[in-house]
Amino acid sequence: MEAATNMVELGALVGDRARAAMLAALMGGQALTATELASIAGVSKSTASDHLGKLEGARLVRFDKLGRFSYYRIASPLVARMLESLMVVAAIELPPRFCPQSAHDRQLRFARTCYDHLAGRLGVAITQSMIERKLLALSDDGGELTERGEAFLQASGIALSLQTSGSRCFCRPCLDWSERQFHIAGRLGSGIWHHCLDNDWLARIKGTRAVDLTASGHREIPRLFEIDLSAIVNAT
Amino acid sequence: MEAATNMVELGALVGDRARAAMLAALMGGQALTATELASIAGVSKSTASDHLGKLEGARLVRFDKLGRFSYYRIASPLVARMLESLMVVAAIELPPRFCPQSAHDRQLRFARTCYDHLAGRLGVAITQSMIERKLLALSDDGGELTERGEAFLQASGIALSLQTSGSRCFCRPCLDWSERQFHIAGRLGSGIWHHCLDNDWLARIKGTRAVDLTASGHREIPRLFEIDLSAIVNAT
DNA sequence: GGGTTGGTTCGACCCAGACCGAACCATCTT
């Protein structure tokens, strides 16, 4: 059982409170320092360093030294996909249990980054709206822009934010663990997120994966994506 | 970190030798009894029962009692997808380490089931051949039959083995951990596998995920899929 | 009924590994 042996190692790495908290934080897509990750995981610096060494040894994370800082990040999109699928099963398949919702949880549920695209109620709402406007068709395992969608992309300027690298899937549905609906991943998802970020419509809430609307985002996002912000801001 | 909490639980469940061996075995797609799983995992019946209780409690597996036998199986396609992505990262991203290849490993690498479709050199060869014959186009995250492909499906009789349920993706690439290339999953992959099984071209090797060619399979599979069997039988 | 086999529950044992503090190294500042 060669494959199983490595799967055990992988599971054991994720199956620890502190390490899982670090990986979840890194799923925000940003590189974080060892001290930040120690604080997020709620462990001492020495423990954090130990954990990060293991994660790096298994090539789940990479790190770059910048001066005296070590910036850690998810090693590859493949690892991100794996964590994504873990979170989906964790959220949907596991028996429900009592979990008090913190303020932070509420922020995450409103909007967050999922490695390199937008998730939460905002991400799902944008996706739904694009489908209703027939800009996009999404199936369980893939998606495609319509002609109207192509035009929309050009007109809005999002096209400029798209990476041109061909190997990644252009549009991929990503099951949202909090909403239990799909949002857009792949290059298109990444392009939409970066477009919102570049135009200062959205800003990361520092130290977390959560994202918040700026004043201009409040104005421009509902206009561009034709969504009703008030409905999703005030949801449960 | 509500999502992270459940992810920890999930990782911890997979991150155990015995449980991972059981899950890997169940990824063969067949239901197995508790005693069979105990033997596969190399633990006592009591230990196995304990583990299976935990897996069932987390809804990663389901079981049906038939008489005095408990038949366990993977709970859902979502769980299968998650394990699939774990195995891919385990096989491809983790640093290589010395792992002697057992006879059983060689069998698995030749041909095996991956939940409900065909994997290993045989699965990959069929996929490659269909792409070369322009029956199929496959991208990183999706796939489509060509018109020729549709005709091929009808002519071969595989179309009859296809489930008609619409919710599942018709054709999905699944990264093969042993071959590091794609093979066909989704309803199409499931249809091809069941077609080979129904016609007695392939047979499961009992108690494992491994699959072997029957005499008629030796004759018919190369003909239908236009592949060179000798090349993949004798590979490393 | 008695015997056999599949499966679960319980109690006891034991070890991998998560954790911390202290010491240490490296980088930047003053």
Add this chain to the structure above:
DNA sequence: AAGATGGTTCGGTCTGGGTCGAACCAACCC
């Protein structure tokens, strides 16, 4: 040079959970 901050390494502690055997329950066979 001295101090401050980020990060790693090392040794020692302790606990969660994986393990088994024995006892027990349930289904099938004679």
